[in-house]
Amino acid sequence: MSRIPLPYNPKVLELFRNPKNLGKMDDATVVAVAGNPMCGDMITFYLKINDQEVIQKASFESYGCAANIATSSIVTEMIKNSKLEDAWKLSWKSVAEAVGGLPSVKFHCGILAVGALKRAIRKYYKKKNVSPRWMKEEMSFEEKQALEEEELAKVLSKRMKPEE
């Protein structure tokens, strides 16, 4: 059923085989999920954030393809010891670069990973009832894309009913 061989690069392969920061975190300050199992693409991020708004620990779980696993893993590496303000600036393109590039059909994996991260950061401030000035009320590109994918899953589930 596969049609086009995906030329995953060695970095993606390495992170797929030996993902860093994998697993649930019991003492996480905030947990955020993006994606939908219906799309075959879902990520959970666990962040441990200290009072200085620095990410002390980050871990992930991922239901998805090799690119999904690799991008989630690299995001947890990239944001470790970052201030939330800096982590917020992470773009999906820099994530794609950090894994050595992604095939175009896998861009959405990088976007979803960053979407999940930004969701986690937004959730953290919402819980604290604080709105930092660098975080716009309007959703970022990646958050919007994550939401769109989730909406798409709903549309698909309706469209794929047998009576169509």
Added chain:
Amino acid sequence: MVENVKQLLKAHEGLRREVYLDNENSTMVPDPILRSMLPYYNKRGYGNPTLTHKPGWEAFETIMESAQKISSFLGCKMAEEINFTPGETEANNLALIGAAYAMKEHGKKIVISEVEPINILHVTDLLKKHGFTIVKIPVDSEGFVDIEKLKEVVDHDTIIVSLSLVNHEIGTVQRVREAVGIMKEKNSEAIFHTDASDAYGRMFVDVKKLNVDLATISSYKILGPRGIGALYVREGVNIERILEGQIGTQRLWPGVENTPLIVGFTKASELIFDGFEANVAKMRMLRDRLVEGIMSKIADVRLNGPVGERRVADNANVSFLRCEGEALTIELSLRGVYVSSGSACSRRLLQPSHVLMAIGRKFDEAHGSLLMKITRTHTVEDIDYALEVIPEAVERLRGITGTTGAER
């Protein structure tokens, strides 16, 4: 890109064993079949079979005898009813478009099922653009076509009904003979086509008993070379060519015949039909060993498609929950077991396998599905190796999934 693939290949070095189970998508050609083809490249029969010299006559003799043999394996006994094409895709295109051209004055309706192969779905999409009406019959949870619905749908406007004899993904042996009876009763003018590519060589296919007008078969699905297939066209049934060019021995497909591939296809047929029942029994035994092993060793798995005699002998299709299929194909590849998946990722489409969706599987069940096909060349050791590796791979990926998606 190629550099990345080289690295991926390097990651496979030192494999203890390799087991190729992706026989849905391509196969390796066993040596005896390959050897049968080689003389036809430069020793004999390399001429054009329509021309008047020895290498041409040799080619003609070979092609005619090949068609005769294949026709006898299909129960039709007439070489003229076999039309070689470059494969299943081309034969299905020829069947549907060729019949639609020939029948366009008689009606507009073409009836297929929801679980036909992609090439049938795409051909009918194309025909729809040209003014034909396409009706897709739903299937039940095992992939069987709703016969009552077929009765309802076939009418005087119907020109073609096309149902695969065996489903390519889940192995359902369709009740084609019954469907043909219903079609002919409601409209004796309509043409019945069956894609028998996944049945030929794995169960007896008798086109006369089935009473079909057109039937597709494919070489690589029985370990023959890729690039060759055939369309059976019952004597007296008229369909039009869809490509034009120099017509040779094949009335419905122009161009110079590929004699070595035809020879390989024929040899593959002879080898599978020599001791046919034993070959099929072996495939069934190994397939059952694979499926039963997976079901007993791994939790949260589902078999897709029917069981027993209503499922073709070579097909195994299993969903592994909390496991994404594309990741699983890569993980298994790194361990030397080669399979394909119905996952959306794996298919490069937004949607998972249309067959699994049509039988009512949930999205995550489709995303976590693996398709495996057994051939007569597999051994018990191959299957046992797969049964050692698949649970390890599933366990590792489920470890990455963790609790993600659990609270649904």
